[in-house]
Amino acid sequence: MFDSIVRCVCWSALGAAGVMLSGCGTLDSTSNRVASLVRPYKIDIVQGNFVSSEQLAALKEGMPRGQVKNILGTPLLTDIFHADRWDYVFTFKRQGVEPQARKVTVFFKDDLLVRIVADPLPTEAEFVASMDSDRKAAPVPVLEMSPESLKAATPVKTTPAAEPTKPVAAPPASYPPLEDSVR
DSSP states (O other): OHHHHHHHHHHHHHHHHHHHHHHHTHHHHHHHHHHHHOOOOOOOEEEEOOOOHHHHHHOOTTOBHHHHHHHHOSOSEEOSSOTTEEEEEEEEEETTEEEEEEEEEEEEETTEEEEEEEOOOOOHHHHHHHHSTTSOOOOOOOOSOOHHHHHHSOOOOOOOOOOOOOOOOOOOSOOOOSSOSOO
């Protein structure tokens, strides 16, 4: 009985303190500090076709459309009114990092590549490194046991050799019928 009264008084005092703190603004400044430390998780957003500098270097004037498509992939944008132009657009957004946006445009005449307009493009290795740049490297665990830890490890219990099993009786040559033959 006495414990429940003390518990009730403590909760009431805590609630009253919260009400008083909210009135003077102290709670607001504390909650602002907490809000500045805690941020919601935002997923990485990758959209479009990533084109590397190696892929761009593989393109040559005079290549047919099919060959360009094999190297760069399906274009993100094709226009009915500009059938001789393919646009490859790539955007990458990550929380806390400046968004990346790149564009490559290829032009055709008579189904042959005639011109390429492109933003500066990273190599595939540079792009992968930029994606992992903000991740902290975890220490690599030791994959071998030291001799001391091998000795300290409990030995695996082995079972004694099993006794030879008795031969199994041969199955019968014929079985009785499952149903009566007379109906």
